[in-house]
Amino acid sequence: MQTILGAGGAIGEPLAKELKQYTDQVRLVSRKPQKVNETDILHPADLTSRGEVFKAVEGSDVVYLVIGFPYDIKVWQKEWPALMRNTIDACKQYNAKLVFFDNVYMYDGSAIPHMTEESPINPSSRKGKVRAAIAQILMDEVKQGGLTALIARAADFYGxxxxxxxxxxxxxxxxxxxxxxxxxxxxxxxxxxYTYVPDAAKGTAILGNTPDAYNQVWHLPTHxxxxxxxxxxxxxxxxxxxxxxxxxxxxxxxxxxxxxxxxxxxxxxxxxxxxxxxxxDSSKFNTxxxxxxxxxxxxxxxxxxxx
CATH class of the missing domain: 3.90.25.10 (UDP-galactose 4-epimerase, domain 1)
Known part of the structure; x- marks a missing residue:
């Protein structure tokens, strides 16, 4: 079972299409999920609820966290840390791998002219501080050995x-x-x-189904x-x-x-x-x-x- 948390967002639908190549059990989780593939399993949930996150994750082999909260700093500050914590705890309890779809807001402004997976983390915006904090929560769990996870980052996207x-x-x-x-x-x-959305979805699916891709950061394919x-x-x-x-x-x-x-x-x-x-720069992935x-x-x- 591969589960998409935030299946109703920009990446959810193309990701569901790509995952069909790897499994016939794709669980779509959102407030009002709709089938993308005929065999998709629909799981309505409010992901701001810890209990509903656990129910959504149970039975999953791989979980993709691709939700997009409203573009409002107050919402981000309230909802993102809680959702990341709840998703990590659920994945640990049910022994599921976690793929986090991320952006580049946490990078230092000096890195913007050439961003790589090794660019320094030093956000200059409030939203960047939220993204840096939740990425750190995830990677700390990876370093402690209790979680198998990866971060897949995209540039601003289009398509x-x-x-x-x-x-x-x-x-x-x-x-x-x-x-x-x-x-x-x-x-x-x-x-x-700009990252082309179908490329981002394809790249995310590839990473989620490549065992040695875990426990590190990847930039998704971008021309x-x-x-x-x-x-x-x-x-x-x-x-x-x-x-x-x-x-x-x-x-x-x-x-x-x-x-x-x-x-x-x-x-x-x-x-x-x-x-x-x-x-x-997505040359690491492209190569x-x-x-x-x-x-x-x-x-x-x-x-x-x-x-």
Missing amino acids: PVKGNTSVLNEMVYKNLLKGKRANWFGSADKKHS PNALTGREFVALFGKHMNKPAKISVVPQWMAAAMGLFVPIMKELAEMIYQYDRDYIF RFDFKPVEYEAGVLDTIRNG
Whole structure:
């Protein structure tokens, strides 16, 4: 049995499709799970409840923690440490391996221009501090020998993404679709890596089913030739047959907009990731598994067709 905690999020559905290659017993856990594969086992649960986490994990060989809480620092500070603790305890009790789908918010700002699995942990944002703390909880358990687990990290992602969890999809694709200018943060002339969601799901499934991949951190497959914001907008505009117009939002403006638009308040502290090159290096994964990430133009075309 392989179980996805947070099956209703952006990664849950493509991950369920990929896991079908490894098992015919995939348990989907969310408040209102829906089948992806015919043989999927649906398990409705409120994962903020410790007891329901244990019930969801029981009987699992591998557990994938891919839940996405609302993009609100107060929610993150309250829910993430508790969920990580409960998931770890449940995995230890039922002898299940744990795969944690993570982001890069915990890395030091100086590492953003070239992030690897060895980049220093020194978050400069409140959200980054939450992510650093829960990753540390997990790796401490691994070091103590009581848990078999791995961390799979992705850059900001794009592609046929469920919900409004992709900044690139929301700021560029959907704005151009509406005949509006694309929005970008910080600087449109800095390079920015994005992880293609189907590649992230495929990579997560591979790691979860590779015994010697555990007890370490992996960057999920991401194409190395990052584009600038301006180049991304031009690429979307080209294939959508839309004018590639762009508006750049500086940090001070995002903070001011946050007075009226709550999500902008939450995004303002993350703009440091857009005022410099943001290069996500997945060569460790690509070399180990001989994996070739999807090129950006192909990913953009898929976003346009299925986003």
